[in-house]
Amino acid sequence: GAAAAPSLALDGVTMRFGGLTAVNGLSFEVAPGKVRGLIGPNGSGKSTTVNLLTGLYVPTSGGISFRGRALGRLPPHERARAGMARTFQNLQLFGDLTALENVLVGLHASFHCKLWQVALRTPAARREERALRARAYALLRFVGLERSAFELARNLPYGQARLLEIARALALAPRLLLLDEPAAGLTGGEIEAMSALVGRIKAAGIAVLLIEHHMDMVMAVSDEVTVLDFGKKIAEGAPRAVQDDPAVQEAYLGK
Numbered sequence: 001g002a003a004a005a006p007s008l009a010l011d012g013v014t015m016r017f018g019g020l021t022a023v024n025g026l027s028f029e030v031a032p033g034k035v036r037g038l039i040g041p042n043g044s045g046k047s048t049t050v051n052l053l054t055g056l057y058v059p060t061s062g063g064i065s066f067r068g069r070a071l072g073r074l075p076p077h078e079r080a081r082a083g084m085a086r087t088f089q090n091l092q093l094f095g096d097l098t099a100l101e102n103v104l105v106g107l108h109a110s111f112h113c114k115l116w117q118v119a120l121r122t123p124a125a126r127r128e129e130r131a132l133r134a135r136a137y138a139l140l141r142f143v144g145l146e147r148s149a150f151e152l153a154r155n156l157p158y159g160q161a162r163l164l165e166i167a168r169a170l171a172l173a174p175r176l177l178l179l180d181e182p183a184a185g186l187t188g189g190e191i192e193a194m195s196a197l198v199g200r201i202k203a204a205g206i207a208v209l210l211i212e213h214h215m216d217m218v219m220a221v222s223d224e225v226t227v228l229d230f231g232k233k234i235a236e237g238a239p240r241a242v243q244d245d246p247a248v249q250e251a252y253l254g255k
């Protein structure tokens with residue numbers, strides 16, 4: 001059948017900082033329920049690309065569209081509301097809240113009751129609160145953290161904190177998830193768990209852009225891989241083909 005309409009599309013995106021071209025004429029697409037790996041040596045433009053997608057930067061030229069809508073200068077919070085979620089290279093959790101409460105913070109974006117209803121604990125507010133807690137717990141189960149629901153985030157082992165960050169991003173019910181080095185600092189077993197989780201996210205129909213240095217993970221979970229070097233796309237395609245591409249090997253060996 002016909003390929004699904006892309007969730008995300010970059011068309012000739014360029015970003016200059018003064019005389020430096022950090023991203024140079026970049027185009028790629030991510031379809032719903034697909035994982036695109038974005039790799040490249042240090043300084044090749046991966047983080048700049050993420051910052052362009054989330055709206056922290058506006059491209060010098062070229063365009064980005066999300067779910068069929070040109071993003072232009074749409075600010076970050078409106079991109080998030082439109083269904084774009086991200087995780088950060090450095091963890092940004094609320095350490096003094098439990099794992100469950102961290103997810104609830106994300107879910108409260110979709111809270112319908114008025115503040116006065118919450119304050120007076122009206123039946124409607126209590127019903128909604130119970131539903132949100134059930135949803136938060138289901139998200140913790142989805143990422144494999146149900147046994148840590150009532151631990152303070154700051155007491156979680158690093159690998160679990162990374163999973164919690166993903167649960168919180170999923171609380172926004174995103175259509176696109178930007179994962180910025182989700183396996184950084186994880187042990188071998190934790191990387192396997194993270195890979196399996198990305199597989200479940202993809203199976204839920206969410207488009208995923210995966211930036212990651214662990215090649216085994218990128219190659220195992222990506223449907224397609226885009227390779228950057230000095231801001232330019234130097235290769236793109238199925239993981240195996242990209243891995244064997246001489247230009248890719250040279251870009252990595254040259255560093």
Ligand code: ADP
Nearest residue numbers: 017020022040041042043044045046047048049
């Ligand atoms: P990567 O994430 O692939 O390591 P980056 O996107 O962080 O690469 O950086 C790409 C290039 O752009 C690098 O040369 C970097 O020094 C430069 N760069 C990134 N952000 C800025 C900025 N805000 N101002 C000036 N130069 C930047």
Ligand code: MG
Nearest residue numbers: 043046047048
């Ligand atoms: Mg980076």
